[in-house]
Every structure is written in structure tokens, then in C-alpha cells.
Amino acid sequence: MAGGHGELMDRVYRTQRHIYDLSRKYYLLGRDGLIADLAPPPGGAILEIGCGTGRNLVAAARRWPQAQCFGIDISEAMLETARASIRRAGLAGRVTVARADACDFDADALFGRAAFDRIFISYALSMIPDWKAALVQAAQHVAPGGRLEVVDFGQQEGLPSLWKQGLFGWLSQFHVAPRAELGPLIAGLARETGSAGYCRSLYRGYALRCGLVR
Template sequence: MTSEGQAAHRAFLDRYYRLTHHVYDVSRKYFLFGRDGVLERLLASDWTTLVELGPGTGRNLARLHRRRPGATLGGLEASEVMRAHARRRCPWARIEPGFAEDGDIGAVLGTPPQRILMSYCLSMFMDKERAIANARRHLAPGGELWVVDFSDLSGLPTLPRQAMRKFLSAFHVDAVPDDLLGSHVEHGPLRYFVVARFTA
């Protein structure tokens, strides 16, 4: 059941994405760094099922599908606006409504996925720790959860760092702290983004 807080968060997401979803991919390529590197690392391993949490426009799913058309792909998306957009873009994917914190990720494809991807979405989740725990709980045996998201930006000069943090906070985005991500953590240049991999 959707909680009051989840309902409010979904309303915020739908208001925001209703205005921006047509230009989202074009604008985000200039500051959502590290995504394609994680996709390449995913494609370098052997798997046939993947669920992306917060797939947004379906951009990542579309790229994975082009490179691995035989894989079964799906998504769990809280925003109804983005889910409709992603389903139009990725008709071959199973994209279901739900929140990462408590959604039945295994039900998206009808089986626990071998890979779960969180790409620049964990920073927007209301309860990041629960989202990670829920994803790990739904992985297939031997599966992997990959995360790429904003780090603390501590390598940036003071003024750009402050400006970027203020910009992100306006969209309910918080940097993902390292202590949530365990020991397998890598940082991008200037600690702009962080990559983590969890195993089942």
C-alpha cells in the first residue's frame, strides 16, 4: 500500500517530470556522469535478466537492449509520467509501478533478476538504506546490484560545489554517502559520482 509520504513523493515526481521528460535525456547527459561506464561493465558479465529501479525515460534500458536484445529487461518506476514515457520507448520491457524501498522487484519479471541497476535514482529515494536492502533481497542467487549516483562533490572548488549542491537539493537529490555502499566503492573524478557493486 502506498504511504502518505510515498504519495506526496510520487506527486512531486509527476509534477517535475511532466514538464521535463521530453528534454530530460538531452539535458542530463551534461551532468549524469558514469552511467555509460556502468552499463559497459554490466554488459561485460553474463546475465539474461535485469531490472532497473527508477528507469526514468528508459534510456539505460534502451541501450542495454540494443547490445543484448535477447535479455529480459524490466523496471520499477514510482512516477506515472516517466513510466508511461519509458513504456512507449521500451515496449519490449516490463516496467511496473512501485517504489524501490518496498516494491516487489522479483515480480517485475516473474523471477528474481540476475542484475539490478540503480542509476542516479538512489539519491532521490526517501529511504536509501531500505531501497538497497530491498534490492539485495530480491536478487537471484549470485546476482549483482550496481549503483551509480552523485557522490559528495568534495573534489570540486568551493563555489561550484555549493552551487551544484543547491541545484540538486531543489530537486530533492541528496548525495549518496559512502557508508551506505559497503566496501566495493569507487569514485569518479573530483568525487562527482560514486559506483558500487553488491553481490547476492
């Protein structure tokens, strides 16, 4: 386990986790659209990397009731909140979370399966120091015929420069750094894995939605 980063995330979110979902509701745009598009096969498996408070996993489990849902996060503090949310939603039988490093995890050891029909990463790559390794690791766990879906902060190219400067400065206080190379890396992974890749801008560049289809 990458103890340094996990401990940092625990410190950052030990208190914030209690208000995280309410405070992020209005600016983590595109999450619900991604979940609505997952469409796993009947009996399929969904994995969220960087599941945080479990908000997205609960939403995915409700939206796709025939799927089994799994999540990993490096912060045990966040996972405490996720487990409580999953229990309150009555989804403990269908949603399982575990502590793991997104850059190096053994899904078979954690969940008894090595591949997933849908893997998604929502506003987590911008918080993972070695985010490129995390993306490669995620792509390796996509089942044949499956998909990897990502939504995260874009480069704000269609918005005023002062907006970008202010947003990026504020995000840096939470150790969040939007990844300018996300699109090119997705394109490279698509070529390497023989997948179909895509990347599109949302909300005038506020967010970026990318994916791989195997």
C-alpha cells in the first residue's frame, strides 16, 4: 500500500468526508451521466476506482440492480463512510469495497475476480500522484467486451482564464491537479490494447469524459 498517499488522503478527508457529498454535489459534473451510461450486461460486475464515500457505487447499484458493484480507495477514512452509506442503502449484499492502491491492486485477492464488465473513475485521477499508472492498471482489469469510463476536470478551455486560475488554485488546496494529458494517454492506451478510445469535452471544457471499449 502506498502509505504516504493513503495517510495524506486520510488526513485531508477524515473530517471532510462527513460533508463531502453535499459540498461536491454542484461541481463534480458528469458523474451521474457516466453512471447512467454504464449499462452492464445482466449479472455483470462494476468496479469504481477511487470510490471515496461510496456515493457513486450506491447510485450505480440502484441504477443497475442486476449488477454486482465493487470499489477500491486508498483512504480508510473514506471507506468507513462508504461502508456506512452502503449499509444504510440496504446494498451490503451487492456492493463491496476494499482498501487498495489504484496503481497496484490485486482484484482477484480483494474480490475473487480479476476482470470487470465496467470500470469507472470519477474525479479520482486528478488526486492520484501516479495517475498514469492507475489508468493503465484500470485498463488491464477490463473484461473482454467491457468498458473503462473516466470523468474528471478538464482544462477549462472554453471558460475565462481567471476562472481557470481560480479553480485550479482552489483545487490545489485539496491536492487535486487536473490532468492535461488525459486525452492523449487514453488514445495511446486504445492503440496499445486494440480498444476503441474516445475523449470529449463537457461544459465548455469544465470536465472531460473519456473511455476505452474493448
